[in-house]
Amino acid sequence: MYRINIIGSGLAGLSAAITLAENSVACNLISLQNSERAQSVLAEGGINGALNTMGEDDNTENHFNDTMKGGVYLSDPNAVDGLTKNAPQIIRWLESLGVPFNTSGGEIILRNFGGQKKKRTAYARSSTGKIIMSAVIDEARKYEACGLIKRYCHHEFVKLLIENNVCVGALIRDRYSGKFAEFKGTVILACGGMNGIFPGMTTGTTQNSGDAACTVFAQGVEFGNLEMLQYHPTTIGISGKRCLVTEAARGEGGRLYIERNGDKWYFMEEKYPELKNLMPRDVVAREMFFVRRQPECGNTVYLDMTGLSESTWKNKLSDLREEIIHYLSTDPKTDPIPIKEGIHYFMGGINTNECHQTNVQNLYAAGECTCQYHGANRLGGNSMLGALYGGRKAALTILNISKKDDKFIDKSPDFKVLHEPFAEEASPIVIQKISEALLLGLGIVRNQKNLDYSLKKLCDVEKNNNLNLREKNRIFLAKAMIISALGRKESRGAHYREDYPNRDESFQKTSAVRFNNGEIDLKYRDIPERRISANENQA
Amino acid sequence: MKIKLDILRLENSESEPYRQCVVFETDDENATVATALTEINNKGNYKDENGKTVAPIHWECSCLQKKCGACAMVINNKPQLACNARLKLYEKKGIVTVEPLKKFPVIADLAADRSIIFENLKTMKIWLESQTKVDECVSESVYDASRCLQCGCCLEVCPNFYVGSDFFGMSGTVSASKIISSAGGEQKKEIAAAYKKHSYNGCGKSLACRDVCPAGIDVERLLVNSNAAAVWGRKIGKKNKKA
Numbered sequence: 001m002y003r004i005n006i007i008g009s010g011l012a013g014l015s016a017a018i019t020l021a022e023n024s025v026a027c028n029l030i031s032l033q034n035s036e037r038a039q040s041v042l043a044e045g046g047i048n049g050a051l052n053t054m055g056e057d058d059n060t061e062n063h064f065n066d067t068m069k070g071g072v073y074l075s076d077p078n079a080v081d082g083l084t085k086n087a088p089q090i091i092r093w094l095e096s097l098g099v100p101f102n103t104s105g106g107e108i109i110l111r112n113f114g115g116q117k118k119k120r121t122a123y124a125r126s127s128t129g130k131i132i133m134s135a136v137i138d139e140a141r142k143y144e145a146c147g148l149i150k151r152y153c154h155h156e157f158v159k160l161l162i163e164n165n166v167c168v169g170a171l172i173r174d175r176y177s178g179k180f181a182e183f184k185g186t187v188i189l190a191c192g193g194m195n196g197i198f199p200g201m202t203t204g205t206t207q208n209s210g211d212a213a214c215t216v217f218a219q220g221v222e223f224g225n226l227e228m229l230q231y232h233p234t235t236i237g238i239s240g241k242r243c244l245v246t247e248a249a250r251g252e253g254g255r256l257y258i259e260r261n262g263d264k265w266y267f268m269e270e271k272y273p274e275l276k277n278l279m280p281r282d283v284v285a286r287e288m289f290f291v292r293r294q295p296e297c298g299n300t301v302y303l304d305m306t307g308l309s310e311s312t313w314k315n316k317l318s319d320l321r322e323e324i325i326h327y328l329s330t331d332p333k334t335d336p337i338p339i340k341e342g343i344h345y346f347m348g349g350i351n352t353n354e355c356h357q358t359n360v361q362n363l364y365a366a367g368e369c370t371c372q373y374h375g376a377n378r379l380g381g382n383s384m385l386g387a388l389y390g391g392r393k394a395a396l397t398i399l400n401i402s403k404k405d406d407k408f409i410d411k412s413p414d415f416k417v418l419h420e421p422f423a424e425e426a427s428p429i430v431i432q433k434i435s436e437a438l439l440l441g442l443g444i445v446r447n448q449k450n451l452d453y454s455l456k457k458l459c460d461v462e463k464n465n466n467l468n469l470r471e472k473n474r475i476f477l478a479k480a481m482i483i484s485a486l487g488r489k490e491s492r493g494a495h496y497r498e499d500y501p502n503r504d505e506s507f508q509k510t511s512a513v514r515f516n517n518g519e520i521d522l523k524y525r526d527i528p529e530r531r532i533s534a535n536e537n538q539a
Numbered sequence: 540m541k542i543k544l545d546i547l548r549l550e551n552s553e554s555e556p557y558r559q560c561v562v563f564e565t566d567d568e569n570a571t572v573a574t575a576l577t578e579i580n581n582k583g584n585y586k587d588e589n590g591k592t593v594a595p596i597h598w599e600c601s602c603l604q605k606k607c608g609a610c611a612m613v614i615n616n617k618p619q620l621a622c623n624a625r626l627k628l629y630e631k632k633g634i635v636t637v638e639p640l641k642k643f644p645v646i647a648d649l650a651a652d653r654s655i656i657f658e659n660l661k662t663m664k665i666w667l668e669s670q671t672k673v674d675e676c677v678s679e680s681v682y683d684a685s686r687c688l689q690c691g692c693c694l695e696v697c698p699n700f701y702v703g704s705d706f707f708g709m710s711g712t713v714s715a716s717k718i719i720s721s722a723g724g725e726q727k728k729e730i731a732a733a734y735k736k737h738s739y740n741g742c743g744k745s746l747a748c749r750d751v752c753p754a755g756i757d758v759e760r761l762l763v764n765s766n767a768a769a770v771w772g773r774k775i776g777k778k779n780k781k782a
Contacts, residue, residue: 034657036689037601037609096670098721100678100685124682130606134685134717142666153654176646206577207601207609239567239574240603240622322755323604327569428581 001406002185003028003150004398005170007157007212010038011129011384012367013190014136015391021143023399026410028183030152030172032207035137039192039205039368040387043129044246044320046111046121047094047388048381049087053107058118060084067382070115070280071347071375072493073508074225077530079354083373083382083389090388091122097135100124102316111316112251113380115280121381126246126320129384136388157212158422160187160219160363167363173422174415180422181413186362188394189216190387193346193368197478198435199428202343203235203244211426213369214473216350217480217515222359224351224371224510224525226477227485227495230378231444233284234303235342238327242342245303246320247380249332250277252312254305256284257336258291259298267291282377282494285341289444302336341444345383347374347494348484351512351525356394359514364398366390371510376493423468430471433461434478441482447499448486455482480513480520487511487522540565542626543588544575546596547638551647560588560634565626572614572637573600573622576649598649605753608688611695612649613638618695620753621649640695643702653691659707660689663733665714668726677720684717684761686754693748693758699741706741709748709758716761719768731769739770 004020006013009031020027031038052058063084068075091108095101101108101122110119124131143149158171161182169184189212195202196209217223233256234245250256256277257264267287269276277284288301305317313321313333324332350365352358352372358365366372367387374382441454462475488511490504491497509524541564549556563575576598579585585593601609603622610621615635629635643651673681693709694700700708715738718730742762749758767773 033599033601033609034689037599037607039602041606042602042604095672098667098671098673098681098717100673100681103675103678106675124685127606127686131682131685134687138666138714138717141661142668145661145664145666151657153657154652176652205601205607206603238604239569239571240577243604427583429583432581 001402002169002409002411004186004188004395005030005183006188006190007031007170008038008190008192008367008369009035009151009153010190010192010367011040011133011136011387012391013188014140015388016188016190016366016395017149018136018140018143019392019395020399021148024148025399025402026148026150026408028150028152029140030155030157030170030183032154032156032175034153035133035140037205037207038133039195039208040384041130041133042203042205042244043132043384044126044244045113045248045251046123046128046381047091047132047384048113048116048120048379049091049122049385050084050118050120051088051091051108051110051122054110054119056118058120060087062118063087063116063120066116067373067379068375070377070379071373072377072503074228074375074492074510074527075373076354076528078528079372081530082354082393083385086389087385090385094132094135097139099132099135111248112278114247114250114278114284115275115379116381117275121248121251123248123316125315126248126317132384157191157215159215160221160360162219162360166361172413177415178417179415180418181415183413184411186398187364188391188398189350189363189365189369190367190391191369194349194477195343196431197438197474198343199431200241201435201439203232203242204344210474210477211470213349214470214477217477218473220360220515221363222351222512222514223349223477223480224512225348225376225484226481226513227442227488227511228347228371228376228493229343229442230281230345230347230494231285231341232281232344233288233341234339235344236324236327236337236339243323243327244342244344245324245337245339247281248317249303249305249320252316253308254303255307256288256301257304258301260294261296264304265291265297280377280379281344282496285444286496288341300338301340303332303339304336305332306334306336308333345374345378347371347376347378348481351510355397356390357397364394366394376495423470426468426470426474430461430464430467431474434458434474437461438478438481442485444496446485446495446497451482451486455479455486458482476515476520480515483520483522484511484513540568540570540626540630541633542575542629543634544572545634545636546648547636548596548648549639549645552645559593561585561593562588563626568627570626571622572624572626572635573603573610575626576621596649597647606688608690608753611640611690611692611753613640613695618692618751620690620692623753640691642695642700643691651691653689655702656689656691656694656710659711659737660714663707663711663715663737664729665718667718667721669723671721671723673721680761680764681717681720683756684713686756687713688754690753692751692753696747696751698745698747699743704741705737707737712738712742712765713756713758713761715769716765719765734765734769739766
């Protein structure tokens with residue numbers, strides 16, 4: 001057996017690498033930049049797990065139910081079962097790695113987050129992702145030092161090496177030298193969300209260009225629920241991107257309002273008296289869209305955090321306050337801030353089973369690049385959990401099926417100059433055209449007419465004869481997104497069709513797309529029944 | 540806003556560096572050097588002040604909100620993050636110089652190879668050998684240290700750091716402070732020894748690093764705490780918190 005090749009060194013990739021290393025299996029950790037530059041460091045609000053430290057009688061079954069309900073029952077219940085059952089232990093593991101979670105009397109404090117009735121979100125003030133990454137990177141470093149994890153930073157995934165539907169490795173390019181090498185062996189894709197499909201419109205990183213997703217899609221890897229884009233309700237526009245205002249702002253008491261006939265209307269509190277401002281993100285984003293459309297209302301929704309206490313700002317949201325002052329020149333402690341929805345998370349992605357296997361043998365996927373845990377809408381606090389658990393689960397699957405007597409071959413890849421055409425990047429102009437075409441159809445509120453128009457626009461871009469391979473692949477994936485959204489003739493989670501405003505139980509299925517001989521095939525796959533067994537899924 | 544970017548260009552590590560001046564115009568009041576670099580590259584046919592097409596400018600970026608450290612470079616003679624360098628600050632002068640970090644081997648243009656930072660952390664054994672829970676009394680300083688971007692700005696201004704030296708600079712010191720705060724048993728001694736060798740002995744206490752950290756880490760406090768614990772054998776905790 002060769003080293004396992006992990007593409008991406010964010011939280012999911014690191015988790016897979018550490019799990020393999022803990023079991024003495026070697027891997028290559030391949031990424032464009034160091035882990036410090038991964039999008040995982042941007043996660044702010046926290047990580048969910050039913051630790052039940054707040055005297056609210058919480059348990060993992062509640063977490064399971066909230067996650068399934070939040071995702072409007074499109075997730076694989078057995079996968080979510082594993083995710084939620086393992087969540088407390090994952091948070092304890094992070095704590096043991098030295099993550100300074102906010103605590104009281106030595107016990108982890110949990111905060112409220114959207115779509116959850118109990119306090120379940122552990123946090124390190126408002127930079128939880130960065131702080132968790134710091135500890136997990138340290139842990140991975142321990143295994144780098146003994147050679148079990150071998151890092152290839154500044155290395156780019158070019159394509160999968162597939163023979164007879166078996167993944168036999170990946171082609172990798174050293175961005176510093178420009179040379180290429182074949183990395184033989186099993187591949188775990190942990191390449192993150194597809195932000196670069198919508199440049200400047202998401203809260204993610206520019207490093208997540210979406211190229212890896214586009215490439216593997218064109219290579220025949222099945223994707224699921226591509227129509228499910230999460231618009232985060234509270235983002236602010238900064239130069240070149242949307243900047244997230246963490247959900248913790250509302251978890252700690254922030255309130256949304258819009259001006260109606262000159263008065264502040266706290267619409268979420270009026271419409272949803274139970275969870276109020278902490279309804280799942282899809283609901284909040286949609287309500288914001290609708291209230292802005294009302295003639296008696298203003299054009300801007302505000303986030304009012306003026307009621308938060310001094311200690312909340314100091315101990316829980318210090319970084320957030322600094323960030324808002326920096327970007328908006330407004331102190332959220334004294335003044336409400338204008339906010340707007342922004343694309344934040346891709347619930348859709350590579351379709352895997354609960355063991356994180358794809359439709360290509362020896363190819364696994366974990367983290368935001370998959371569509372595993374979050375169904376039609378992800379709950380805040382479940383993304384880091386999904387990345388950590390998913391990476392671990394993918395690694396454990398590999399460990400379970402690999403033969404114990406398999407001889408380990410540790411051969412360093414041989415980097416060479418490639419003597420065939422290679423598109424170094426997709427043209428920013430083509431990327432922009434594709435993004436604009438997609439946004440015509442994939443807004444918060446969708447309909448057949450706009451989606452048809454969006455598809456037509458994509459076909460127009462495709463007519464250009466000078467497209468390089470990256471650009472062509474990007475159009476294929478973009479079309480698959482629209483085809484998925486056209487196909488789902490119902491409203492569910494992040495996918496709201498004003499022409500089909502109701503949920504249709506016949507669509508409680510994964511929309512699965514594949515690229516097949518130049519055509520995009522859309523199928524609906526049944527969601528498995530939940531198995532009932534007490535101690536299963538303890539990873 | 541109209542501003543001239545005076546960029547130090549280098550095609551690759553073997554070619555001759557040259558300067559290229561590009562006039563950038565924008566309506567975006569909050570535009571940064573990162574905005575300018577992105578737009579110049581995206582436009583494809585941007586011309587410099589001599590009418591020559593600007594070849595794609597190599598630089599590294601990722602989060603664009605000063606949380607990942609990728610885009611560290613020397614702007615107006617100060618190491619900083621391109622995504623945090625607002626052009627408005629240089630509007631009056633009308634020109635801003637943009638250069639790569641110089642302490643590290645330059646790959647091309649504004650992209651420098653900072654892998655030594657990470658190699659040094661490995662040499663210093665920045666990890667916890669055994670599972671530990673962070674003590675509440677050091678939680679705040681561990682949090683602060685965990686915010687380090689490993690961007691290299693502190694090393695760029697450090698008069699004592701150079702690639703290949705035994706002194707690893709503030710990025711090593713800050714990372715070590717986490718481990719010093721949390722490690723137990725044998726590792727406590729090991730990390731103290733590594734700290735002395737790679738942090739304490741080489742640090743001239745100029746604290747030039749204090750003023751450039753893009754994450755605003757209180758490096759002085761972490762340094763004082765770590766010196767106390769690793770060099771003088773004092774316990775980090777409430778007593779040192781006020782240091």
